[in-house]
Amino acid sequence: MGLTLDFLALSPYVGELARGLVTTVVLTVVTTLSGLMLAIVVAYLRVHAATWVRRILGGYVELTRNTPFIVQLFFIFFGLPALGIKIDAITAAFLAMTLNLAAYTAEILRAGIEATGRGQLEAARTLGMSKFQSYRHVVLVPAFARIYPALTSQCIIVMLGSAVVSQISVFDLTYAANFIQSRNFRSFEAYLLVTLVYLLLAVGMRQLFLLVGRRLFAFRQGGQA
Amino acid sequence: MIEFTLWDIVRNLLLAARWTIVLSLIAFVGGASLGLLFTVLRLSGNRLLKVMIGVYVDVFQGTPLLMQLFLAYFGAAALGFNVSAWAAASVALTLFTSAFLCDIWRGCLEAVPRGQWHASRVLGMDYLQTMRHVILPQALRLSVPPTVGFSVQVVKGTALASVIGFVELTKAGTMLNNATFAPFTIFALVALIYFALCYPLSRYSRYLERRLYDAGMR
Amino acid sequence: MTLVCVKDLHKSFGDLEVLKGVDLDVAPGEVVAIIGRSGSGKSTLLRCLNQLEQHDGGNIEIAGQRLDAEAMAPSELSRNVGMVFQSFNLFPHKTVGENVMLAPVVVRGVNKQEASRVAREVLDKVGMLEKFDAYPAQLSGGQQQRVAIARALAMKPKVLLCDEVTSALDPELVGEVLLVLEALAEEGMTLILVTHEMKFAHDVADRVVFMHHGRIHEQGDPKTLFNHPRTPELRQFISAVR
Numbered sequence: 001m002g003l004t005l006d007f008l009a010l011s012p013y014v015g016e017l018a019r020g021l022v023t024t025v026v027l028t029v030v031t032t033l034s035g036l037m038l039a040i041v042v043a044y045l046r047v048h049a050a051t052w053v054r055r056i057l058g059g060y061v062e063l064t065r066n067t068p069f070i071v072q073l074f075f076i077f078f079g080l081p082a083l084g085i086k087i088d089a090i091t092a093a094f095l096a097m098t099l100n101l102a103a104y105t106a107e108i109l110r111a112g113i114e115a116t117g118r119g120q121l122e123a124a125r126t127l128g129m130s131k132f133q134s135y136r137h138v139v140l141v142p143a144f145a146r147i148y149p150a151l152t153s154q155c156i157i158v159m160l161g162s163a164v165v166s167q168i169s170v171f172d173l174t175y176a177a178n179f180i181q182s183r184n185f186r187s188f189e190a191y192l193l194v195t196l197v198y199l200l201l202a203v204g205m206r207q208l209f210l211l212v213g214r215r216l217f218a219f220r221q222g223g224q225a
Numbered sequence: 226m227i228e229f230t231l232w233d234i235v236r237n238l239l240l241a242a243r244w245t246i247v248l249s250l251i252a253f254v255g256g257a258s259l260g261l262l263f264t265v266l267r268l269s270g271n272r273l274l275k276v277m278i279g280v281y282v283d284v285f286q287g288t289p290l291l292m293q294l295f296l297a298y299f300g301a302a303a304l305g306f307n308v309s310a311w312a313a314a315s316v317a318l319t320l321f322t323s324a325f326l327c328d329i330w331r332g333c334l335e336a337v338p339r340g341q342w343h344a345s346r347v348l349g350m351d352y353l354q355t356m357r358h359v360i361l362p363q364a365l366r367l368s369v370p371p372t373v374g375f376s377v378q379v380v381k382g383t384a385l386a387s388v389i390g391f392v393e394l395t396k397a398g399t400m401l402n403n404a405t406f407a408p409f410t411i412f413a414l415v416a417l418i419y420f421a422l423c424y425p426l427s428r429y430s431r432y433l434e435r436r437l438y439d440a441g442m443r
Numbered sequence: 444m445t446l447v448c449v450k451d452l453h454k455s456f457g458d459l460e461v462l463k464g465v466d467l468d469v470a471p472g473e474v475v476a477i478i479g480r481s482g483s484g485k486s487t488l489l490r491c492l493n494q495l496e497q498h499d500g501g502n503i504e505i506a507g508q509r510l511d512a513e514a515m516a517p518s519e520l521s522r523n524v525g526m527v528f529q530s531f532n533l534f535p536h537k538t539v540g541e542n543v544m545l546a547p548v549v550v551r552g553v554n555k556q557e558a559s560r561v562a563r564e565v566l567d568k569v570g571m572l573e574k575f576d577a578y579p580a581q582l583s584g585g586q587q588q589r590v591a592i593a594r595a596l597a598m599k600p601k602v603l604l605c606d607e608v609t610s611a612l613d614p615e616l617v618g619e620v621l622l623v624l625e626a627l628a629e630e631g632m633t634l635i636l637v638t639h640e641m642k643f644a645h646d647v648a649d650r651v652v653f654m655h656h657g658r659i660h661e662q663g664d665p666k667t668l669f670n671h672p673r674t675p676e677l678r679q680f681i682s683a684v685r
């Protein structure tokens with residue numbers, strides 16, 4: 001076999017790898033937060049807004065879920081400037097990831113919301129809460145608790161999917177690997193190392209979500225406040 | 226420069242979409258076969274096999290598909306094989322699909338209530354008999370909707386093969402874009418074609434799920 | 444003087460006419476127990492009183508405010524009417540204190556300190572003050588129901604509706620909830636309760652209303668009603684539940 005691995009050949013590129021890692025992590029953290037917030041709004045509007053708003057949002061969710069992320073990214077990065085909306089690569093990446101996560105999460109969240117007992121809604125209503133107040137204070141947290149495992153997986157999928165933003169020259173982890181292999185031709189080592197980093201990120205994210213979930217949803221185990 | 230009419234663009238995209246479909250089929254059929262093999266091995270009772278398959282699933286679910294494609298493409302080169310983008314994409318997507326399907330199917334097997342095992346034991350059935358007559362038929366029914374649902378992920382996954390130079394729908398889009406500078410139209414069309422491929426599958430999966438739910442709950 | 448005034452109330456679900464003309468006046472401080480067979484329309488009547496169901500015909504007036512076909516804003520209605528449910532419906536992600544404070548804060552805009560003070564007051568009244576920081580999942584059914592009562596009281600409603608509030612409880616937990624209701628009645632709270640606890644209706648209610656096939660079939664003070672039922676339907680009902 002002609003396979004000889006030389007990871008030391010990667011050592012001059014630690015700076016690039018670190019830069020890529022930071023970009024990937026920052027992109028993931030920011031888009032997770034913005035995507036969740038958008039999803040919360042979309043999920044609410046998909047139930048309570050006027051019919052035409054619900055239709056448009058339904059279209060957005062279905063379009064996003066049934067097209068590849070890379071095409072969404074290209075559409076935003078290459079397509080929008082053609083309409084006169086100039087955006088740089090990192091903004092395009094941020095936008096595409098946020099819209100992508102929000103569409104999936106809105107759909108997941110909808111199932112969680114629909115599982116809300118009728119009694120909960122009636123109790124909120126007899127206490128004088130408006131639809132929005134009851135969504136915000138009564139429905140949302142238990143709904144998130146119900147869908148938390150699916151949500152965790154979706155956020156990890158978006159993190160892994162972010163590897164694609166390297167294709168519009170965002171300097172993320174994958175871009176770092178491409179950069180290294182174009183310089184020293186140790187492509188296999190570069191990709192192997194970066195793949196391992198992604199794997200660690202995925203494992204770390206899962207642990208982090210578990211930890212946060214345990215605190216956030218302590219009420220389920222009947223834990224102390 | 227050659228002038229492209231809208232029809233030229235559409236025609237070229239549709240022609241390229243053939244390869245998206247072919248690659249999807251290869252990945253899905255290959256992945257399902259391999260996934261089935263892994264599922265059976267997992268059930269065989271060998272602990273080492275079980276752990277190894279678990280790791281295999283976690284690794285493929287925990288790393289970017291793009292990296293899997295790069296590794297298949299450049300890894301083969303590092304091993305001294307000169308593989309085509311075709312081969313690399315087929316292999317990577319097949320492995321990717323097998324890992325996910327294996328995990329989905331394990332979930333379906335576990336979703337059959339424990340009481341079914343107990344009841345079969347009481348009736349005097351052994352492991353294989355229980356599996357064959359009680360568990361598998363139920364798990365099979367459960368597995369159809371998510372399996373169809375996952376086929377959507379496979380179709381979308383083939384778009385990444387464009388990055389290693391495989392000319393399918395997305396790659397055709399970027400090539401046409403370089404030639405025509407009409408990115409808005411082109412990527413909208415590309416998205417539309419993917420949507421036309423994926424949406425029916427999504428709908429079908431949801432329909433199956435609904436039907437299963439209705440059958441089980443009423 | 445009447446606090447709740449119901450005239451010729453009609454309500455149908457599709458083809459099923461559930462309320463066929465109900466008239467009911469409730470005075471401030473009065474305790475009215477509604478009894479009757481399953482499906483006679485007791486819950487539907489209560490649910491019309493706080494617009495969980497929209498009535499099809501007749502009038503409802505509560506504290507001088509008319510409930511029309513057009514639903515009143517929940518925040519407006521909650522000034523007059525509170526409700527306690529059979530299934531408690533506490534908010535699982537909120538502590539006992541938070542459950543009670545939530546509506547005063549978000550609906551009325553009461554500040555947190557004031558809301559907390561009121562919450563402690565009503566929780567003390569139902570004997571649940573020491574569970575202020577517990578989650579509903581940590582409480583027994585009886586305790587949860589007492590918190591639900593406190594939660595409704597914190598909004599200071601003029602009338603409290605209770606729909607079979609002890610029916611979901613284990614027998615040994617029924618007493619503690621009934622005691623709370625009895626204390627409320629003594630304090631002068633206006634109560635309209637649907638109940639299967641005949642002894643409670645007998646001992647605590649000022650008036651008992653017997654519903655039958657979507658109408659008020661017979662009503663009167665508990666002693667007379669239970670001891671000398673006039674209609675065969677009520678007689679049969681009483682002998683069935685005894």
Ligand SMILES: Nc1ncnc2c1ncn2[C@@H]1O[C@H](COP(=O)(O)OP(=O)(O)OP(=O)(O)O)[C@@H](O)[C@H]1O
Pocket residue numbers: 456459461479480481482483484485486487488
């Ligand atoms: N939302 C609804 N849709 C259709 N039918 C309903 C609905 N709510 C109640 N009903 C029907 O109306 C009738 C009266 O119901 P209601 O709940 O008022 O009875 P109830 O006197 O409270 O009985 P129970 O003692 O069992 O609680 C029943 O036949 C019930 O099936």
Ligand SMILES: [Mg+2]
Pocket residue numbers: 485486487606607
């Ligand atoms: Mg009832």
